[in-house]
Amino acid sequence: MSRAELTWISGPVLRARPQGSFRIQEAVRVGEAGLLGEVIRLARGEIVVQVYEETAGLRPGVIVEGTGQPLAVQLGPSLLGRIFDGLLRPLTIEEGRHVRPGLRSGEPESFPFQPDVAVGDALDAGSPFGTVRPSGSREQRCLAPPTAGGEVTWVAPAGEYREDAPLLRLRDAQGEEHEAAMRHTWPVRHPRPVARRQTAEAPMVTGQRIIDILFPVARGGRAALPGGFGTGKTMLQESLAKFADADVIVYVGCGERGNEMAGVLEEFPQLDDPLHGRPLMERTVIIANTSNMPVAAREASIYTGVTVAEYFRDQGLDVALMADSTSRWAEALREVSGRLGELPGEGGYPAYLSSRLADFYERAGTVVTRGGDGGSLTLIGAVSPPSGDFSEPVTTHTKRYTRCFWALDRERAQARFYPAINPLTSYSEDATDLDGWWERQGHAEWLSQRRQFLSLLEEQQRLERMARIVGKDALPPAQRITLLSAELVNEGFLRQSALSPTDRHCSPARQIAMQRAFVRFIDRARAAVDSGVPVDAIAGLELTRRLRRLGEEYGEEHLKELEALPGAIDAALANLEQEAGEEGDYAR
Ligand SMILES: Nc1ncnc2c1ncn2[C@@H]1O[C@H](COP(=O)(O)OP(=O)(O)OP(=O)(O)O)[C@@H](O)[C@H]1O
Incomplete structure (x- = not known):
């Protein structure tokens, strides 16, 4: 050497x-x-x-x-359910609340193996050749390294093996022999190869209404989550890690404070996956590189995380990676570049910041794997712009490579309105591709109702500006009912506390029922006002109070009641219309 x-x-x-x-x-x-x-x-x-x-x-x-x-990492069955540092070395949680870096790679472990191929079979490079079921995590597939394919000349019988023991021999077209074990190494900076990439047609359902309904991310999509100090990036990333509809979650805690990360490490093992009722850690890999760990390893941790995520994608799984925060990662890049004496670019970051961000986000996608299965990797990167200024370099470059932008808003967060995603500055370029999926869930009106919500929220901003000048009461009834409707959509639909046992997760069926109820209210209330019903009479309805707290008060077990709401809205407003009509007659 x-x-x-x-x-x-x-x-x-x-x-x-x-x-x-x-x-x-x-x-x-x-x-x-x-x-x-x-x-x-x-x-x-x-x-x-x-x-x-x-x-x-x-x-x-x-x-x-x-x-x-x-620089490479070992990919195998002992990853799921574990916690690692940025170089994939097992981490220990010290007594107290600090995370300490691990010092060496883990010892090989043994797992029960079941072969899926026989001698004489042709196996493409990177394809699965057996299954392994580690206790405490889901069944996994053993993959041949993406560099080794050919005819199977030997395969180990079912049994318990060390993860580094040879289980398969292959002869390639050139007659060269290759061996494969349960685990193999892969260089972290090289994307793992796939058979082909596809366009995504399904969303990654997150259980967060403002995301799924207004700013959805496709499976295999790329989303940025920018937000100033304390606006709720970590809480939202954690909610996504807990509730997103993915087979495997890779959570990269990158440069966060040690005690914050220790909170994640302590909490996750206690939680059950609400979708499948199994411990959440069974589908999770946590990579922690806290602010007290060496800075260069932070730079590597993002690539380590994405390599681990691709490895599970290659098993035909839907994988989501949450990185918190890519700004701390960029700071590591800046520090190393500074010590190299490189010419600083914008904000002191090196000129290659943009291409490094591209290298990361371009590894997302929906794919057909080498083994012929469908898999996906969705990437969600939190960004922490200093002073919440979204025009700084990490945010602006991230915007170039992501299709969803969930902008956390300081004012909303200060009002304790969570998730503090600002519906006016956020966007999703994936939305139009996902229409078909919602249609298959029986919600063909999703896209048009989404537009209706977005225009209502824009109109609210315009009217609030006017109301600040002339006073709310001076606005005509049609505008006041618009303001009331927007307020209800914000409070009852977009607001969703991660700490609420009823509302921290919302199934697609409940999201649909809730959206329909609000749309019915918006349409019917407007019509009622047009036919002479006073806005105050609508504002005073018991039903309006209920809509304001809909997410909190109507959990998953109240789906039937939610579905009955449009009928109740019709009845209540018809009643007011009748009263208004009678009063009109009387006045005449
Ligand atoms: N979705 C949410 N539901 C309920 N409370 C929330 C939510 N998001 C944030 N909060 C509240 O705001 C606080 C700050 O959130 P969080 O730590 O996620 O912010 P952050 O943007 O990650 O902060 P930092 O900039 O320090 O990394 C939380 O402790 C919690 O009280």
Whole structure:
């Protein structure tokens, strides 16, 4: 292996004089402790390395050894239900509330294996050849490495095996033999290959009404979740991790405070998946790289996470990755770049910030796997712009590569209106592709009702501006009823507390019933006002009070009552119309 001698060090970055050749992105081991690093620049007579571990104590003269391999992780059955650091080393939760980095890769474990192929079968590279059922997590498939395919010449019989034990031999078209085990390594910066990419036609249902109904993300989609300090990014990411309709969740806590992450680590193992009634951790992989861990490993943690997520996608599963926060990741990039003495670009970030964000988000998608199954990887990245300024570089570049933008709003958060997604500054470019899916759920009117909600909320903003000048009571009844309707949609539909046992998750059936009830109210209330019913009479209805608290008061077990609401709305407003008509007659 090539060696180099350390000549200069600054934080996580070191320079060394090579003896032998190194490659860019080659993983290296530094010093006696074998600290993991990666070659990030090659120059004449010098290599530059970023080190993923604490570099205190390193000094000139220390030896850097090349591994001949790119930075890679082990992918296998022991990932689900576990917690790792940014380099996929198992983490321990220290007593108290701090997360400590793990120091080495986990020992290989044993799992029961069942072969799915026989001698003589042809197996494409990266295809499944058996199943494995680790206790405490879902059944998984054993994948041949994406680099090895051919005719099966031997397969191990069913039984319990160590995850690194050879279970399969293949002969490729050139006559070369390959072996495969339950686990294999894959370089984190290289997207795993797929048979082909497809357009998504189904949403990833999140259980959050403002997302599913107004700003849906497709399976295999890409969403940005920008928000200033304390606007609810972490809470929303956690809700998505808990309730999103995905087979596997990869949660990357990137540069968050250690105690915040410890909260996630403590809470998740206690929770049940509300959709399947199984412990939530059974479908979850947590990658934690907190603010007290080495900064360069934070940069790698995003790629580690997406590689793990692709590995499950390649098993034919729907996977969602939540990264919190990509701004902390970009800061790591900025710090390393600064120490390299690179010319800073916008906001001090390196000029390659944009292409690195693209490298990450472009790994999302709906695919046909090498094994011929359908799989998807949905990426959701939180962004924490300093002072909530969305024109800063991480937010603006993220916008270029994502199709959904869930903008968290400081004013809403200050009013404790959660999720604080601002419906006027958020968008979803996926919405029009998802119409067919809602139609198949029996909600053919979804797209038009969605538009109706969005225009109502825009109109609300315009009218509120006017009302601030002339006073609300000076507005004509048609405008006052618009304001009342918008208020109800906000309070009863868009507001959804992650802390509410009734409302923290909303099934598509309940979302549909609720949307229909509000649309009926908007239409009927407007018609009633046009026929002379006073706005105050509508505002004073018991039904209006109920709509205002609809999400909170009508849980999943009240679906029938929700479905009956449009009828009740018709009846209540017809009643008011009749009263108004009689009063009109009397007045005449
Ligand atoms: N969806 C929600 N439902 C109920 N409460 C919420 C919700 N989102 C946020 N909150 C409240 O707001 C607080 C701050 O939220 P959170 O920690 O998620 O913000 P953040 O944007 O991640 O903050 P930071 O900028 O510090 O990372 C929470 O502790 C909680 O009280």
